[in-house]
Amino acid sequence: MASPALAETPTAAPGPRRRPRRPDARRRDHLIGWLLVAPAVAYFLVFLLHPALSALYYSFTDWDLRTPARWVGLANYTDLLFDDVKYPHFWTSVRVTLQYTLIAVPLTLVAALVQALLVNAVRRGSNVFRLLLFLPVVTAEAAVGAIWRWLYDPRYGLINSVLELFGVPGQNWLNTPELVVPALAFVSAWQCGISMIIYLAGLKGIPTAIIEAATIDGAGPVQRLRRVVMPMLRPTTFYLVVTGVIAALQVFGLVYVIFSGAGRSVTGGPEQSGLTYVLHLYLFAFRYDAMGAACAMSFVLLVLIVIVTALQFRFVRREAA
Amino acid sequence: MSRTIAGVTVTAALLAGLTACGGGGTDAAEGRTLTYWTYQDRTPQAGQVLEKIRKDFEKANPGVSVKIVKIPKDDFNTKLGSAVAAKTAPDASVLDQPLVSKYALDGTIKEVPAGLFPDGTYFKGALDTNLGSDGKYYGLPVDQTGVALFYNKKLVPTPPKTWDELKQVADQVHRAHQDVAGMVVPKGDGYGAWMFPGVVAGAGGEMADVPGKKILFDQPPAVEALHLWADLLPSSPRKITDSDKPFENGLAAMQISGPWDVPTIREQFPDLDFSVAPLPYKTAPAGNIGGENSVVYSTTKNADLAWKWLLFLGDEDNNGAVADAAGGFPVNTKATPVGTGPENEAFLAQLKVAHARPAVPQWIQINDEIIAPAIETALSGKATPRQALTDAAAKTRTLLGWNG
Numbered sequence: 001m002a003s004p005a006l007a008e009t010p011t012a013a014p015g016p017r018r019r020p021r022r023p024d025a026r027r028r029d030h031l032i033g034w035l036l037v038a039p040a041v042a043y044f045l046v047f048l049l050h051p052a053l054s055a056l057y058y059s060f061t062d063w064d065l066r067t068p069a070r071w072v073g074l075a076n077y078t079d080l081l082f083d084d085v086k087y088p089h090f091w092t093s094v095r096v097t098l099q100y101t102l103i104a105v106p107l108t109l110v111a112a113l114v115q116a117l118l119v120n121a122v123r124r125g126s127n128v129f130r131l132l133l134f135l136p137v138v139t140a141e142a143a144v145g146a147i148w149r150w151l152y153d154p155r156y157g158l159i160n161s162v163l164e165l166f167g168v169p170g171q172n173w174l175n176t177p178e179l180v181v182p183a184l185a186f187v188s189a190w191q192c193g194i195s196m197i198i199y200l201a202g203l204k205g206i207p208t209a210i211i212e213a214a215t216i217d218g219a220g221p222v223q224r225l226r227r228v229v230m231p232m233l234r235p236t237t238f239y240l241v242v243t244g245v246i247a248a249l250q251v252f253g254l255v256y257v258i259f260s261g262a263g264r265s266v267t268g269g270p271e272q273s274g275l276t277y278v279l280h281l282y283l284f285a286f287r288y289d290a291m292g293a294a295c296a297m298s299f300v301l302l303v304l305i306v307i308v309t310a311l312q313f314r315f316v317r318r319e320a321a
Numbered sequence: 322m323s324r325t326i327a328g329v330t331v332t333a334a335l336l337a338g339l340t341a342c343g344g345g346g347t348d349a350a351e352g353r354t355l356t357y358w359t360y361q362d363r364t365p366q367a368g369q370v371l372e373k374i375r376k377d378f379e380k381a382n383p384g385v386s387v388k389i390v391k392i393p394k395d396d397f398n399t400k401l402g403s404a405v406a407a408k409t410a411p412d413a414s415v416l417d418q419p420l421v422s423k424y425a426l427d428g429t430i431k432e433v434p435a436g437l438f439p440d441g442t443y444f445k446g447a448l449d450t451n452l453g454s455d456g457k458y459y460g461l462p463v464d465q466t467g468v469a470l471f472y473n474k475k476l477v478p479t480p481p482k483t484w485d486e487l488k489q490v491a492d493q494v495h496r497a498h499q500d501v502a503g504m505v506v507p508k509g510d511g512y513g514a515w516m517f518p519g520v521v522a523g524a525g526g527e528m529a530d531v532p533g534k535k536i537l538f539d540q541p542p543a544v545e546a547l548h549l550w551a552d553l554l555p556s557s558p559r560k561i562t563d564s565d566k567p568f569e570n571g572l573a574a575m576q577i578s579g580p581w582d583v584p585t586i587r588e589q590f591p592d593l594d595f596s597v598a599p600l601p602y603k604t605a606p607a608g609n610i611g612g613e614n615s616v617v618y619s620t621t622k623n624a625d626l627a628w629k630w631l632l633f634l635g636d637e638d639n640n641g642a643v644a645d646a647a648g649g650f651p652v653n654t655k656a657t658p659v660g661t662g663p664e665n666e667a668f669l670a671q672l673k674v675a676h677a678r679p680a681v682p683q684w685i686q687i688n689d690e691i692i693a694p695a696i697e698t699a700l701s702g703k704a705t706p707r708q709a710l711t712d713a714a715a716k717t718r719t720l721l722g723w724n725g
């Protein structure tokens with residue numbers, strides 16, 4: 001989280017008439033500069049770098065948060081990956097998270113693009129639509145979870161009522177293992193507001209002249225979308241895919257709220273079908289008192305994210321360019 | 322990118338910082354101060370109860386002041402853990418039952434001194450939740466709670482007493498009303514796995530024999546208990562019971578739940594005519610147990626006072642009110658419960674025959690990660706109860722390094 005203020009640090013450019021600056025004046029400027037960025041730097045050091053480095057250290061220990069950490073070397077990592085007695089659901093959580101990412105990211109992008117195109121096409125009151133479509137993003141996760149539990153209710157849920165109108169039998173969405181991940185991904189697509197705004201900005205950035213030229217050349221709306229708009233949006237799409245995948249791999253709040261009823265402990269839905277990676281990590285950190293293992297899990301996730309992102313840069317970006 | 326990692330550790334660091342200023346027993350010049358951590362008051366009345374007991378204790382022990390620190394339940398364990406790590410643990414605190422054996426194992430808390438209280442002071446089930454894995458007591462119970470059978474009086478005129486009656490009643494209800502389920506069958510989640518031992522005990526079984534290092538939940542009583550739940554499903558389809566509040570909405574004739582549900586249902590569903598009965602059993606009445614214990618920390622300089630305070634919370638005169646304030650039932654056999662009525666009697670009857678969870682430090686994890694999935698596998702029909710539990714028991718033995 002680099003503060004934008006960093007870019008605006010005043011470095012008073014010497015005026016044309018001014019004499020060359022003396023070294024002590026330059027030193028003072030440096031000092032002022034550092035003072036100005038000090039809050040951001042302090043925040044970074046104390047709340048981001050220090051905890052991250054501590055977590056790296058603790059990932060090599062057996063630590064319950066209470067008694068002194070005991071150095072165990074790579075044991076946490078090897079146990080996580082290979083010991084299915086100690087961590088019976090680790091690979092389940094990896095699979096669930098990858099499935100979720102594979103469904104949620106494309107679904108979110110499509111929803112965001114469609115919404116952006118619609119909002120872009122509206123001539124009057126587009127602000128209102130933008131606000132309405134953005135509302136799911138600013139709604140508290142707890143409220144979102146509670147509302148969607150209702151929408152997915154097998155008996156009273158709106159989703160089943162609508163499906164039944166079309167003759168599709170209602171489903172027990174959140175209690176059927178196969179349907180849990182798609183159901184969660186659908187909620188994330190509903191919350192695509194930020195992607196929608198970014199797509200909208202991308203759309204606004206396409207010069208009207210190009211679109212007009214395409215129209216004059218006889219391109220219909222579909223062709224214009226496929227041959228002009230989509231290619232021009234590629235950098236935007238690439239950015240959204242990369243950030244979307246990173247966010248999807250870390251999904252937590254929604255799952256936590258949806259699967260925790262009153263008095264219920266969260267074990268990740270029916271047959272662990274909603275046990276996402278970070279929920280699994282959270283359980284080990286705060287329910288099973290295995291903070292060392294939880295730290296190791298977070299670094300495994302970090303490595304996974306770095307690999308996935310690097311692959312995207314390597315293969316998708318080349319195509320996007 | 323590594324927001325998760327940062328998140329976890331930042332939280333930990335913050336908590337450590339926050340709690341550093343929390344506890345610590347100090348010898349004040351004018352007398353002694355005892356620090357006691359407990360959960361945030363459930364209600365304003367609960368706060369008044371505790372305040373009155375605190376004053377009574379100070380009156381009975383001149384020169385002593387008790388400092389009560391109240392912490393929201395959700396953050397309690399984390400804050401407590403950080404305080405212990407930072408050596409700023411209080412003299413005594415409330416502690417969640419399954420954590421007692423964990424804290425006992427690494428010496429965080431003190432063993433109960435011999436002869437602290439006469440035999441028969443506390444209910445056995447509640448007292449046994451204070452066992453360490455070495456078979457010694459490491460805390461005193463404060464209040465206890467458990468689950469019992471809620472039944473809709475219109476659909477179930479007389480509550481079933483035995484497993485056979487339960488199956489029969491559920492079947493009759495569903496036969497008569499196709500859109501009504503006989504019972505809300507618990508799920509294979511952490512909560513269902515917490516209730517399960519009560520049912521196993523109803524067939525005369527236990528989940529484990531801790532001193533003997535034996536896992537017993539693959540034995541006939543547990544298998545039969547899981548069979549019971551599986552057998553109930555045809556007359557209690559998930560399609561009905563997975564909807565919102567099926568029992569409250571009259572769509573399920575029975576459910577297993579705890580005393581916390583009684584006032585909520587009365588308030589939100591005043592038209593529902595229901596009552597509570599002890600859990601049906603196979604060979605002997607039995608139930609599970611939850612609630613709070615209190616423990617004394619090894620770092621305290623006021624151990625004698627701390628035990629005195631814990632005894633005071635659990636004594637015959639105070640425990641009724643204390644337990645009620647904590648949302649549970651008294652643990653002292655002679656204390657008078659605050660609540661009356663048939664529901665309270667059902668829960669009390671249940672708690673007299675309650676069985677504590679096995680005093681295994683890793684029990685929460687075993688409960689969530691091994692037993693719960695086994696229950697779910699059996700209930701979804703992917704394995705028979707025997708297969709599911711045999712498999713789960715084998716995993717548990719490997720995890721604990723037990724051979725029996």
